[in-house]
Amino acid sequence: MVMKTVTSLALLLLLFAVLAAGGGTKISRKLESSNHEDGICQLNVKTQGYSCEEHKDATTWLAMSPDESLGFILADNGFDVWLGNVRGTNYSSGHTSLGPSDPEYWDWSWDELVAYDLPAMFDYIHTQTGQKLHYVGHSLGTLMAFGAFSMHEALSQVRSAALLSPIAYLGQMPSPLARAAADIFTAEAIYWLGVKEFAPGGGPVSKLVADICSHIDCSNLENIITGPNCCMNSSTSSLTHQQPTATKNMIHLAQMIRKGTIKMYDYGSDRDNNKHYGQATPPDYNITSIPNDLPLFLSYGGKDLLSDVKDVQTLIGELSDHDPDKLVVQYRGDYAHLDFVYGVNAKQLVYSPLMAFFSSN
Secondary structure (H helix, E strand, O other): OOOOOOOEEEEEEEOHHHHOOOOEOHHHHHHHHOOOOOOHHHHHHHHHOOOOOOOOOOOHHHOOOOOOOHHHHHHHOOEEEEEEOOOOOOOOOOOOOOOOOOHHHHOOOHHHHHHHHHHHHHHHHHHHHOOOEEEEEEOHHHHHHHHHHHOOOOHHHEEEEEEEOOOOOOOOOOOHHHHHHHHOOHHHHHHHOOOOEEOOOOHHHHHHHHHHHOOOOOOOHHHHHHOOOOOEOHHHOEOOOOOOEEHHHHHHHHHHHHHOOOEOOOOOOHHHHHHHHOOOOOOEOOHHHOOOOOOEEEEEEOOOOOOOHHHHHHHHHHOOOOOHHHEEEEEEOOOOOOHHHHEOOHHHHHHHHHHHHHHOO
């Protein structure tokens, strides 16, 4: 590895796990099987010859070899790389007073990720470094960014954003399992049964997934959920090691699928919405409110069943007034949802253009 001077900051936030009903890597399996307290720095980063300081663990951007993983690739090109984790996952489960067994611990949706978590990540990095950052998000990580930027959150700390498999609209999502779960109100049923933690790997959620799969073919669950990934190394991704999220978060995503809108969480009645928002319906996240001069790099795939082409085109339409010099849109006709992270050719096809975009901004 050639050491280079750090010239820029990059925050990578990979959050496809929620939309894809969970995800895991051989790194996370290694961590699970470890009998000691070593984190990702000791187990996977320093072993590759990279310097690393532990703040919180994050693994998926490092799941491939150093020549294929975006985290390592950015480091090799002079970026100070920060990896973020969303609340509720194995590596972001702390709380000052609550634990995962408390229902209140899971009382959140991606609204809270937009309002609190993403700005807190940006604030933390800015406090540590004093610099603005380039943001990389995948799937739900992009939805968080769209929500935050539309509300003008954290804009003063961002130089640019690269959004892979961008999620803003879900109304035309063709993923049969995700759409079936939304149409039969699966998450709502689980929630009202008292299950606040959505953990697809076991318990009531697993049983409900089995019920859905009795009606559709789930023999290749990964492709059923995310699309026919063309180019990924299958040994580095698995839906058998799944990260939990809040059932309320899954309800919010299901509302987006059914309604085709990007709004705050719908509490189900005029009274409850008025209590939370001061109005009878949930407020919109207005994509057109994103500043036209914020540099954005969007990359989406023709085979993606979660970030559907038609939904992405709706998003691009909302950005029609964006400064054309500040908006780069890349389309990969052969890519599905996981190829953007696990694709063996992603370095050449996606990451190199992404870094060129960062260099120009």
